[in-house]
Amino acid sequence: MIRAHAVADVREAEAALMAELPPGTLMQRAAAGLAAVCAQVLKGGLPERGGGTYGARVVLLVGAGDNGGDALWAGARLARRGARVDAILTRHDRAHPEGLAALRAAGGSVVSDPASPLGPEARRALSRADIVIDGILGIGGQAGLRADAAELAEVAAAEAGLVVAVDLPSGVDPDTGEAPGAHVHADITVTFGTHKIALLVDPAAEAAGHVEFVDIGLEPYLPEPVVEALEPGDVTMMLPYPDRQADKYRRGVLGVLAGSERYPGAAVLAAGGAIHGGAGMVRYAGPGAVADGVLAHWPEIVTGPGVEAVGRVQAWAVGSGLGDGRGADVAAALAAGVPVLADADALAYLPSRLDVPALLTPHAGELARMLGVERADVEARRWHHAREAASRWNATILLKGSTTLVVTPDGEARVNPTGSPALATAGSGDVLAGFAGALLATGLSPLDAGSVAAYIHGMAGQAAASRAGAPSASMVLDALPTVVAAMCS
Numbered sequence: 385m386i387r388a389h390a391v392a393d394v395r396e397a398e399a400a401l402m403a404e405l406p407p408g409t410l411m412q413r414a415a416a417g418l419a420a421v422c423a424q425v426l427k428g429g430l431p432e433r434g435g436g437t438y439g440a441r442v443v444l445l446v447g448a449g450d451n452g453g454d455a456l457w458a459g460a461r462l463a464r465r466g467a468r469v470d471a472i473l474t475r476h477d478r479a480h481p482e483g484l485a486a487l488r489a490a491g492g493s494v495v496s497d498p499a500s501p502l503g504p505e506a507r508r509a510l511s512r513a514d515i516v517i518d519g520i521l522g523i524g525g526q527a528g529l530r531a532d533a534a535e536l537a538e539v540a541a542a543e544a545g546l547v548v549a550v551d552l553p554s555g556v557d558p559d560t561g562e563a564p565g566a567h568v569h570a571d572i573t574v575t576f577g578t579h580k581i582a583l584l585v586d587p588a589a590e591a592a593g594h595v596e597f598v599d600i601g602l603e604p605y606l607p608e609p610v611v612e613a614l615e616p617g618d619v620t621m622m623l624p625y626p627d628r629q630a631d632k633y634r635r636g637v638l639g640v641l642a643g644s645e646r647y648p649g650a651a652v653l654a655a656g657g658a659i660h661g662g663a664g665m666v667r668y669a670g671p672g673a674v675a676d677g678v679l680a681h682w683p684e685i686v687t688g689p690g691v692e693a694v695g696r697v698q699a700w701a702v703g704s705g706l707g708d709g710r711g712a713d714v715a716a717a718l719a720a721g722v723p724v725l726a727d728a729d730a731l732a733y734l735p736s737r738l739d740v741p742a743l744l745t746p747h748a749g750e751l752a753r754m755l756g757v758e759r760a761d762v763e764a765r766r767w768h769h770a771r772e773a774a775s776r777w778n779a780t781i782l783l784k785g786s787t788t789l790v791v792t793p794d795g796e797a798r799v800n801p802t803g804s805p806a807l808a809t810a811g812s813g814d815v816l817a818g819f820a821g822a823l824l825a826t827g828l829s830p831l832d833a834g835s836v837a838a839y840i841h842g843m844a845g846q847a848a849a850s851r852a853g854a855p856s857a858s859m860v861l862d863a864l865p866t867v868v869a870a871m872c873s
């Protein structure tokens with residue numbers, strides 16, 4: 385499990401660890417890890433120069449705090465390995481003094497001037513840089529860079545080679561993943577001790593690029609994480625199949641209430657998501673013509689005209705392509721007393737609070753409608769709004785999007801590390817709903833069902849995209865069993 389903590393937790397853990405170590409040890413561990421990642425990137429990344437640290441041009445963006453200290457010490461290490469290292473200080477009076485002395489002793493220089501960080505020499509250095517190390521702000525920063533730092537970040541993005549952020553991209557909010565003002569857009573972020581929440585939650589996570597973790601020994605001092613992301617081993621452990629004693633009830637019987645005469649394909653895709661995801665059995669409730677279409681695709685399915693008519697199930701997946709005027713059907717599924725996944729059109733028919741274990745799967749537009757806010761506000765504050773909805777409806781919210789977020793009414797949160805832009809295709813959400821519903825039917829909690837389904841669905845999207853470029857939802861559905869099988873083995 386990738387674990388992310390709040391700044392206060394990191395500070396407390398750092399204080400406890402630092403009390404046991406000689407002064408400066410943690411910063412040296414951080415700087416060594418940062419320099420190692422930069423050296424690795426230089427070794428592999430710049431063939432036109434032959435690769436390697438010797439002769440590479442490195443520019444440090446150095447703020448007023450310890451984040452800048454990390455950058456300076458890492459710069460000193462790279463300078464000792466033959467890199468040309470230039471530092472741009474946002475505040476000449478407050479740059480980390482020992483770090484600055486170390487950089488100078490190693491042959492590095494300062495190319496900013498005290499009145500304005502971005503003079504001609506600094507601009508020239510940025511335009512030639514192979515790597516820019518962003519040490520403007522770390523966990524002590526407020527979201528939104530001040531004007532001079534914002535200009536630095538902008539020029540670095542426009543002119544320089546690779547941007548490597550120290551701990552987190554400067555200017556994002558470390559604790560929420562929000563990025564309301566100017567901030568750095570990094571290619572790589574090297575983070576220390578634990579992931580920061582901003583490295584997992586969008587839009588900040590997107591600004592972090594690829595994240596490299598450097599262990600500085602904090603683990604024993606950290607409390608439970610605030611946000612997590614599954615790793616492959618977690619998914620394998622949680623997936624309920626295969627089981628040698630499996631029968632259809634143990635593997636889970638899912639009721640599917642989805643599709644309509646207007647959107648018959650949604651029923652096929654949602655039912656397919658359940659079947660390809662490994663459901664023991666699927667019972668489909670819906671009008672005759674739609675049910676016939678479902679049966680034509682999935683002869684193993686049992687159908688009935690309505691929720692009460694289909695028989696015993698262990699969970700319901702309701703809503704994908706259901707259309708208007710289906711409130712009574714949704715209410716019947718919610719009254720069955722089993723866990724429910726509610727997607728798409730069903731989200732408009734929810735009671736004010738749910739009293740069965742529930743997983744709601746809106747995209748940003750649907751969550752905005754549920755909460756009566758603007759879609760752009762949901763996109764800007766994804767975690768905030770997902771938490772708000774989870775608490776209001778007493779349900780786990782799976783907020784779809786660039787990085788899917790799953791939040792429980794108790795505030796537990798997971799982000800999904802897999803996925804592909806290819807999943808932004810009509811019907812892809814129907815497949816996810818059926819699959820996550822099947823996992824609910826096997827007895828997984830809404831948090832586990834939602835996060836495991838999102839993980840595997842994301843991998844299926846990647847697999848389909850690698851074959852077809854811009855795959856359809858049916859192709860994602862086709863890729864699902866192979867990914868499930870691979871995760872089970």
Ligand SMILES: NC(=O)C1=CN([C@@H]2O[C@H](COP(=O)(O)OP(=O)(O)OC[C@H]3O[C@@H](n4cnc5c(N)ncnc54)[C@H](O)[C@@H]3O)[C@@H](O)[C@H]2O)[C@@H](O)CC1
Nearest residue numbers: 398410411414449450451521522523524525526528530551
């Ligand atoms: N505390 C520790 O034990 C360790 C800390 N480390 C590094 O230290 C960092 C935290 O250092 P600090 O607590 O000094 O904080 P920062 O380095 O994040 O800097 C905070 C300072 O930046 C200025 N500032 C705040 N918001 C700003 C804004 N929006 N625009 C411009 N300037 C702004 C303020 O003057 C503030 O004092 C971590 O992120 C990490 O990189 C690492 O060396 C590992 C060990």
Ligand SMILES: [K+]
Nearest residue numbers: 521550552554
């Ligand atoms: K930074």
